[in-house]
Amino acid sequence: MTIPAIRVSAVTKQYGSLRALGGVDLEIAQGEFFGLLGPNGAGKTTLISALAGLVRPDSGSLEIMGHDVAGDYRNARRNLGVVPQELVFDPFFSVRELLRIQSGYFGIRGNDDWIDEILASLDLTHKASANMRTLSGGMKRRVLVAQALVHRPPVIVLDEPTAGVDVELRQGLWQFVRKLNRDGHTIVLTTHYLEEAEALCGRIAMLKAGKVVALDTTGNLLRRFATHSLRVRVDNLDAALALGGLAAEDGWVEFGFDSYGEVESRLASLRESGAGLREMQLGEPDLERVFVEVMHRA
Numbered sequence: 001m002t003i004p005a006i007r008v009s010a011v012t013k014q015y016g017s018l019r020a021l022g023g024v025d026l027e028i029a030q031g032e033f034f035g036l037l038g039p040n041g042a043g044k045t046t047l048i049s050a051l052a053g054l055v056r057p058d059s060g061s062l063e064i065m066g067h068d069v070a071g072d073y074r075n076a077r078r079n080l081g082v083v084p085q086e087l088v089f090d091p092f093f094s095v096r097e098l099l100r101i102q103s104g105y106f107g108i109r110g111n112d113d114w115i116d117e118i119l120a121s122l123d124l125t126h127k128a129s130a131n132m133r134t135l136s137g138g139m140k141r142r143v144l145v146a147q148a149l150v151h152r153p154p155v156i157v158l159d160e161p162t163a164g165v166d167v168e169l170r171q172g173l174w175q176f177v178r179k180l181n182r183d184g185h186t187i188v189l190t191t192h193y194l195e196e197a198e199a200l201c202g203r204i205a206m207l208k209a210g211k212v213v214a215l216d217t218t219g220n221l222l223r224r225f226a227t228h229s230l231r232v233r234v235d236n237l238d239a240a241l242a243l244g245g246l247a248a249e250d251g252w253v254e255f256g257f258d259s260y261g262e263v264e265s266r267l268a269s270l271r272e273s274g275a276g277l278r279e280m281q282l283g284e285p286d287l288e289r290v291f292v293e294v295m296h297r298a
């Protein structure tokens with residue numbers, strides 16, 4: 001049997017009375033493009049930090065490419081590249097210096113060819129000599145990606161890499177990450193952009209309050225949870241929610257249905273309830289709907 005890229009076994013982490021991770025089990029195979037989704041505070045960053053050895057779990061174990069993060073940290077870390085959420089840099093280094101220093105952490109020297117390749121892929125070549133403090137937020141984020149790759153890790157974890165990134169850069173970044181995945185890298189991605197996760201990830205775990213509440217291929221999740229949806233905006237939100245609707249963002253309420261025939265009776269029940277229809281939309285199954293439903297049920 002091949003070694004999984006990542007194995008997380010019964011990991012718990014408590015911050016005082018707050019349970020950040022409540023017994024997480026997860027196995028991610030080599031070559032997967034895996035999504036780790038969940039609302040704010042679900043524990044995604046804590047789990048990633050535990051994989052990177054930055055947070056010590058209270059119990060359980062984590063392995064990267066068969067190397068235990070606690071017992072064999074050096075090898076575990078060598079196999080992992082993390083693109084963190086926070087933009088923290090020493091502002092006085094240039095992009096190239098920063099990447100050389102990062103290489104040095106892994107005992108790698110003289111890898112400028114590889115650094116040049118990464119810079120070119122991320123469209124950063126013209127910024128190689130620029131000081132970090134002169135870069136825009138989106139550029140800094142690209143440097144974070146570059147930093148995670150200097151030691152050519154087979155497993156790459158990206159923690160919300162596209163937060164605050166413009167559309168063009170976001171697409172460029174995904175193209176690059178897709179290429180890394182095609183080249184055999186295992187990719188683990190957290191994002192709040194569910195349409196990106198749907199387009200990119202072959203398999204998805206959804207976390208809520210430190211627990212995995214859904215874990216399946218993206219296709220199965222869409223089939224299993226998401227039906228078509230009727231979204232309405234009404235005068236009386238409570239009346240619509242009382243009919244079993246799920247609250248979505250911006251005051252929308254969603255109802256799932258399997259066939260269009262159900263739409264008529266749903267609209268009739270809304271009228272009878274006095275909810276007062278203002279706007280409506282019909283939606284095809286998507287990951288956002290799955291997410292809302294899973295979080296509601298869990």
Ligand SMILES: Nc1ncnc2c1ncn2[C@@H]1O[C@H](COP(=O)(O)OP(=O)(O)OP(=O)(O)O)[C@@H](O)[C@H]1O
Nearest residue numbers: 015018019020038039040041042043044045046047
């Ligand atoms: N160092 C810490 N001390 C105390 N509580 C913490 C610490 N780090 C995280 N937490 C708490 O643990 C929980 C999980 O946080 P975590 O950052 O892992 O969530 P997340 O899923 O990454 O959220 P987001 O989507 O907002 O990034 C949160 O309630 C958070 O406040």
